[in-house]
Amino acid sequence: MQPKALDLFQAYSQDKLPREGGYIISSFFSENSAYSKYEIVAYNGVKSLYLSEDGLTFQSDGNKLFVLVEPANYPRKHIEPFRRDSNEQIPHRFSELEIITARNQTKVMVSKEPIIAYSAFTILKPRGINFAFIFYNRPDVFDTIKFFFSKTLNKEARVPQNDAVKSSDAILKGLTKFNIWLS
Secondary structure (H helix, E strand, C coil): CCCCEEEHHHHHHCCCCCCCCEEEEEEEECCCCCCEEEEEEEECCCCEEEECCCEEEEECCEEEEEEEEECCCCCCCCCCHHHCCHHHCCCCCHHHEEEEECCCCCEEEEECCCEEECCCEEEECCCCCCCEEEEECCCCHHHHHHHHHHHHHHHCCCCCHHHHHHHHHHHHHHHCCCCHHHC
């Protein structure tokens, strides 16, 4: 039976990376606060893979969704996410994000529409406590991703549990707009 998810680079090294497609979730946690970024990439029909020191490059089209978690005490909350320092930025304006304000005033921002990566994309090797997981495209993949985000947003990004579940629903709403499976 196929697993639900594996560490991306472990799956690559063990030749368990599904070439027919899947969902990759990468995290980028701030070392000094609960500020967190997540990138979700769905891909289909990999032509080739290239491993480098920096990461794993997929020769494939992909759909991307971004999630940004901004703690209440974040000092640059007035700056559009696409204009922030590179380690804090995502390629969106506030108007392009669904914004959930949690009970503790943490904001969870989710792409309203996916971004299309044509022909290739690279998943960076995780550093420190960051991660990159491959979620296999099984019939229950959305349930698995929803559960994963409800727990991760709560435990890692300090989003209250009810708000983490609400944020997970917004993420799934974005995932249903991925068109990579239609090609």
